[in-house]
Amino acid sequence: MKKRSIVPYGPQHPVLPEPIHLDLVIEDEKIVEAIPSIGFVHRGLESLVQKRDFNQMVYVAERVCGICSFGHGFGYCEAVEKIMGVEVPGRAKYLRTIWFELSRLHSHLLWLGLLADGFGFENLFYQCWRIREKVLDVLELTTGGRVIFSVNKIGGVLKDVDEDMLAAVKDMLDKIELELKPIVKTFREEKTVRSRLDGVGVLTKQQAHDLGCAGPFARASGIKSDMRKMGYAAYGELDFDIITSDVGDSYARCDVRIGELFQSISIIRQAIEKLPTGDIAVPVKGNPDGEAFIRIEQPRGEAVYYVKGTGTPFINRMRVRTPTFANLAGLCETLKGADYADVGLLILTIDPCISCTER
Amino acid sequence: MYKVKKSPWVLHYDGSSCNGCDIEVLACLTPVYDAERFGIVNTGDPMQADILLITGGINSQNEAVVKQLYDQMPRPKVVVAVGVCACTGGIFKDCYNILGGADKVIPVDIYVPGCAARPQAIIDGIVQAVELFEKRLEKHKAYVKKEKEA
Ligand code: SF4
16 A cells, blocks of 8 residues: 555635645545634624624624635625515615626636646746735725725615716726736636646536535536526616536636636626616615525625524524535545645636635 | 845645635736735745745644644744634634634734735735744844854
C-alpha cells in the first residue's frame, strides 16, 4: 500500500481570500479524501434578531456577506414582506432587479479575477478587477455604497435613480461589454488557461444532483436550476435563459459564469428599458406575524431565507441557507483524485463564500 | 546592508469579516487604487510579513489563529485593523460569538473605520503603517547594534 499522509490546508493560505481549513489525505501527489472544517468566520449573526427589530435587521442581513450583500438584504426583505402581505411597487421591483444583477456582475468579475490569480495569470486578474471597478462606480453612483449598499427596506427601496444615473449605467454596460471581449477570449482560447482548467475536477450531473449542489457550480454539471426563473422581483417579466454546460469540469464552471456576465448585462438593459414610473416604497404598518420561506438566486447559487415573526417588533427566528454550504459537499467530491497542485484552483471553482456559509 | 531601505511586506488576514472590507483590501491592491506604489508587497506568508492587515472581529475559533499569525511575524511589526468590525466588533458586537475587535488579542497600531472601509481610507491606513514601520525599524536597528556592542 502506498503511504498516506495528511496535509493541512488553511485557514490562512495565499490562494484563499477567506479562512477555511481542509485536511487533505494524500497518496503521493493525489488527493484521496478532503475533510473540511469550518467556523472561523462564525459570528452568530442570526442571534441578533433578539436585539435588533425587524427593520434594523435589514442592515444586519446585508452583512451576512459583503460580496452578495444586496441579495441578502433583498431576500430578508422579501421574506418579511411576504409575511406582512406587502405588495412592493413596480419601480422598486425593477430597481431591485437592476441592483441585483449589477451585484452579480461584480461578483462574477471578482471570481474570474481570483480564478486567474489561482492559476497564476496575474495580468488577467488585474484586468478583471479593473473592469469590476467600473461596475462598482455605477453602484456607488446609484446607491452611495461600493460593497454594502443599504438601499433595501421593508416595503421597497430607499433611493430612486434619475435619468442621468440610468444613462451612466447604460454607458458603463456598453463599455464593459467591449472590454470584456478580449478577456473572455483569453479565458476561452488561451492554451495555458485551458490546460489548467480542462478536465480538472469533473463532477457528473448525477453526483451534482445527489450532493445537492447549487448555482453555477451545478449548472456547469448540467443541472438546469435557476431561482430567477421563479419570477421574484421583476425577473418574471424579463427574458433570459438558464445557462448550462454538460461537461462539469473547471472550464465549464468558468464558461457558465462568463455566459452569465453577458446575461446579466442583457437583463439590466431590459430592466432599464421597462423601468416603470411611480413610487419606490409603500408604508408598512404593524409587525410581522407568521413565517415565510424565500428562495432567491445569489451569484453563487440558490439561497433560502426563513423568517418567523410573532407579532412583536423583534422577529423570532431568521435562518439563511447559503449556496456555498450546499457546494462544499460537491467540492470534497471533486477534490478526490485531483492533484495536490490543483487544490487551490478547485476550491476557487465553487466560488466559495465562507462568511455566508458561517455567518 | 544597514543602509538598504526595506519594502514592508503586507499580510492580510480575514478574521470574521463579512467580506466587505476584505474585498476592499484586495481592491486596494489592484491597478485602480494600486497600494503597491507606496513600496509595499502583498504576501501570503506571515514569516515574511511586516504589516498585518486584519479585517473582521475576533471569535472563539479564530482567536488562536490571529495570535499565532502575529507571533510568527518577525519584529518589528505593525498591525492595521480595517473596518469597524476589526476596530470594535462593529455591527456584530452583540453577537454571542464575537469577543470584540482585533485589539482583544493582539496590539493594534492603526484603526481604519468604515463599514465597509473605503479604499481611500485603507490606503491612508497603509501609508501610516509604512511610516510607523520605518520608525520602528530604526529603533530596532539601534537596539540590535547596542546588543552587539554589549
Ligand atoms: S466593517 Fe462592515 S463591511 Fe467591514 S467586515 Fe465588518 S460588517 Fe463587513
